[in-house]
Amino acid sequence: MPDLFSKQLLQWHSRTPRPLPWDDGPRDPYHIWISEIIMQQTRIEQGTPYYLRFVSRFPTVQALALAPEDVVLKYWQGLGYYSRARNLHKAAKVIVSEYHGRFPDTYDRLLKLPGVGPYSAAAIASFAYEQPYPVVDGNVKRVIARYCGIRESIDQPSGHKAVSMAAGDFIRGVSPSLFNQAIMNFGALVCKPKGPLCHTCPVAKRCFAFQNDVVESLPTRSKKKSNRERYLHFIVFRQKQKCLLIRREEKDIWKGLFTPPLLETKSTRSPSAKQLRAVALKLLGHHDIHLVGSSPVVTQKLSHQTLHGRFHFIEIHSAPLTLPEDGAWVSAKKIAEFARPKMVAEINLTR
Numbered sequence: 033m034p035d036l037f038s039k040q041l042l043q044w045h046s047r048t049p050r051p052l053p054w055d056d057g058p059r060d061p062y063h064i065w066i067s068e069i070i071m072q073q074t075r076i077e078q079g080t081p082y083y084l085r086f087v088s089r090f091p092t093v094q095a096l097a098l099a100p101e102d103v104v105l106k107y108w109q110g111l112g113y114y115s116r117a118r119n120l121h122k123a124a125k126v127i128v129s130e131y132h133g134r135f136p137d138t139y140d141r142l143l144k145l146p147g148v149g150p151y152s153a154a155a156i157a158s159f160a161y162e163q164p165y166p167v168v169d170g171n172v173k174r175v176i177a178r179y180c181g182i183r184e185s186i187d188q189p190s191g192h193k194a195v196s197m198a199a200g201d202f203i204r205g206v207s208p209s210l211f212n213q214a215i216m217n218f219g220a221l222v223c224k225p226k227g228p229l230c231h232t233c234p235v236a237k238r239c240f241a242f243q244n245d246v247v248e249s250l251p252t253r254s255k256k257k258s259n260r261e262r263y264l265h266f267i268v269f270r271q272k273q274k275c276l277l278i279r280r281e282e283k284d285i286w287k288g289l290f291t292p293p294l295l296e297t298k299s300t301r302s303p304s305a306k307q308l309r310a311v312a313l314k315l316l317g318h319h320d321i322h323l324v325g326s327s328p329v330v331t332q333k334l335s336h337q338t339l340h341g342r343f344h345f346i347e348i349h350s351a352p353l354t355l356p357e358d359g360a361w362v363s364a365k366k367i368a369e370f371a372r373p374k375m376v377a378e379i380n381l382t383r
């Protein structure tokens with residue numbers, strides 16, 4: 033017998049449809065997987081155009097596996113968290129080579145794919161195969177911690193376990209895909225982080241937090257996310273309406289994407305002429321350069337870091353003697369073919 037909470041949740045869901053992008057066709061695990069990974073980092077409304085573009089370029093797992101990584105990253109551009117795109121690509125190759133292109137259909141096998149954790153495995157297992165695995169994301173943790181009165185910190189294993197166990201009980205006896213979709217939507221639309229709609233909430237009568245007036249203090253978290261401030265200076269070398277881009281190989285943000293050469297310092301203050309000449313000498317083999325201007329600071333927040341970026345535009349007077357490894361001189365016409373982080377893609381580098 034389904035729990036009353038699950039029944040009421042599904043009734044609410046039937047009155048409040050919020051289709052996911054893959055909802056209008058057959059349940060295809062490949063499409064569900066792509067959609068879930070994209071929606072982990074963006075709202076459905078914002079993520080849907082990215083999803084549609086991605087699956088139209090890579091309509092099957094085989095197409096994704098065969099594509100060069102640069103092209104995959106290009107189609108991910110704007111979504112951030114590029115390691116997720118690289119993992120999608122790696123996992124597609126594994127599915128093609130080890131599973132002959134057939135998507136794994138058990139939770140445990142799904143978990144073995146690169147980049148697939150418990151959340152994604154549960155989403156694919158439930159949405160594609162109707163297996164009773166609850167998805168436990170931030171929305172679900174909040175709803176269940178409040179409804180059940182779970183006081184353990186949800187960012188700690190004990191809190192996560194308590195929520196997962198309760199979710200596992202609630203999903204029994206109902207359609208796993210409907211339940212998971214319903215509770216995620218409910219967390220996004222009703223039991224919101226701030227200003228939850230308790231007075232019209234269909235489960236308020238049995239909600240611990242509402243009945244005990246502790247909605248504002250649940251869920252609990254034990255630690256504040258640390259934030260790192262970073263100051264990134266992009267050195268835009270230009271010659272003959274082309275700019276120099278280099279593929280980032282470091283184990284850091286934006287791995288595999290193209291940016292102008294980057295100098296990281298401790299402030300937004302422009303690098304000195306000596307520093308710029310040193311970069312030029314290292315990359316171009318000479319330092320016959322002329323700084324023509326710098327951009328204002330652009331700021332971008334990532335989950336654990338705040339990036340402060342500035343672009344310094346430099347004309348070079350003598351032909352470069354060397355070309356850095358993974359570097360390319362790129363014209364305005366060609367630049368769209370290079371996957372760049374959002375901060376870089378928004379600046380006109382070649383003008």
Ligand code: SF4
Binds near residue numbers: 175222223224231240
């Ligand atoms: Fe969330 Fe309020 Fe509903 Fe409880 S009553 S589940 S806190 S919206």
